[in-house]
Amino acid sequence: MSAIAISTENLSRSFGSIQALENLSLEVPRGIVFGFLGPNGSGKTTTIRLLLGLLEPTNGRAEVLGFDTRSQARKIRHRTGALLEHPGLYEKLSAADNLEFYGRVWRMPTNQRRSRIKELLSNLGLWERRHESVGSWSRGMKQRLAVARAMLHYPPLIFLDEPTAGLDPIAAAALRDELQQIVAREGVTVFLTTHNLAEAEKLCQQIGVIKQGKLLAIGHPDELRNRASTPRIEVVGSGFTPKLQDYLKAEPFVSNVTVAGDRLTITLHKPTSAAPLVNLLVREGVQIEEVRKGSATLEEVFLTLMAN
Numbered sequence: 006m007s008a009i010a011i012s013t014e015n016l017s018r019s020f021g022s023i024q025a026l027e028n029l030s031l032e033v034p035r036g037i038v039f040g041f042l043g044p045n046g047s048g049k050t051t052t053i054r055l056l057l058g059l060l061e062p063t064n065g066r067a068e069v070l071g072f073d074t075r076s077q078a079r080k081i082r083h084r085t086g087a088l089l090e091h092p093g094l095y096e097k098l099s100a101a102d103n104l105e106f107y108g109r110v111w112r113m114p115t116n117q118r119r120s121r122i123k124e125l126l127s128n129l130g131l132w133e134r135r136h137e138s139v140g141s142w143s144r145g146m147k148q149r150l151a152v153a154r155a156m157l158h159y160p161p162l163i164f165l166d167e168p169t170a171g172l173d174p175i176a177a178a179a180l181r182d183e184l185q186q187i188v189a190r191e192g193v194t195v196f197l198t199t200h201n202l203a204e205a206e207k208l209c210q211q212i213g214v215i216k217q218g219k220l221l222a223i224g225h226p227d228e229l230r231n232r233a234s235t236p237r238i239e240v241v242g243s244g245f246t247p248k249l250q251d252y253l254k255a256e257p258f259v260s261n262v263t264v265a266g267d268r269l270t271i272t273l274h275k276p277t278s279a280a281p282l283v284n285l286l287v288r289e290g291v292q293i294e295e296v297r298k299g300s301a302t303l304e305e306v307f308l309t310l311m312a313n
């Protein structure tokens with residue numbers, strides 16, 4: 006079994022004059038949560054549809070679990086689960102009956118089907134409410150059930166297209182927690198699209214950033230932060246006078262200095278030990294509560310990539 010779940014080579018798709026995806030080349034290793042991060046209309050859903058063989062590429066190729074998306078789409082769809090724009094649930098049926106139905110579609114043996122339904126509904130906090138019809142449920146509960154549906158037949162790879170879109174922050178955070186646990190427990194590979202940075206940061210071991218159909222950057226969230234950002238030192242305390250700020254700005258290794266409330270941020274040209282700076286601040290009469298070395302947030306990285 007290959008260690009690569011998804012590989013694409015110059016995968017491209019246009020719709021008339023719109024280039025929805027342009028020369029996407031990437032490899033997603035098995036067992037990770039890969040986040041495809043980009044603003045509205047950047048080509049995320051198009052990529053999932055290409056990977057599932059629901060759309061033909063206009064150029065390039067892709068393999069999913071070792072199968073070619075053009076010629077072996079049925080094999081891919083059998084071995085993967087997907088949560089796309091619509092949750093694919095029958096509103097009049099109960100949660101248990103929805104999964105029962107899909108379990109039969111997947112031709113799961115009765116015992117396996119029953120135990121899997123119980124396992125997933127319990128892990129997603131829905132077991133107690135399994136007899137309620139889904140039509141009366143909140144969007145958050147429906148999304149959790151849709152995740153169960155996508156994972157029902159033990160697929161080694163699942164696609165989640167903006168799983169928390171439209172949920173309130175509490176329901177979104179709960180779904181993220183549950184996804185994180187269930188994915189870790191089952192060791193499943195996940196290809197997740199989102200425009201939510203917190204989501205990408207929490208769930209993903211690798212992130213690809215896409216804009217207007219082009220992949221701009223790829224890597225672990227820490228790697229992206231370090232690659233795209235200048236190092237900085239943050240100091241919490243008091244006594245950050247304008248004179249001190251001017252003094253710091255004159256240092257050759259300092260590129261910028263900002264103060265917000267009790268927080269002084271010193272942006273550096275290159276990584277530097279914090280000790281000489283701390284000595285300098287103490288000499289200048291700063292009361293220091295806390296010193297932190299840091300890099301940009303993923304949000305700053307994202308905004309920088311989007312601005313270029």
Ligand SMILES: Nc1ncnc2c1ncn2[C@@H]1O[C@H](COP(=O)(O)OP(=O)(O)OP(=O)(O)O)[C@@H](O)[C@H]1O
Nearest residue numbers: 020023025043044045046047048049050051052200
């Ligand atoms: N079937 C289609 N026909 C014509 N244009 C399409 C079609 N599907 C997608 N597009 C266009 O391709 C581009 C990429 O769309 P896509 O849905 O992949 O973006 P997305 O990143 O998933 O966006 P969102 O976050 O809003 O879901 C957009 O400009 C969209 O209008």
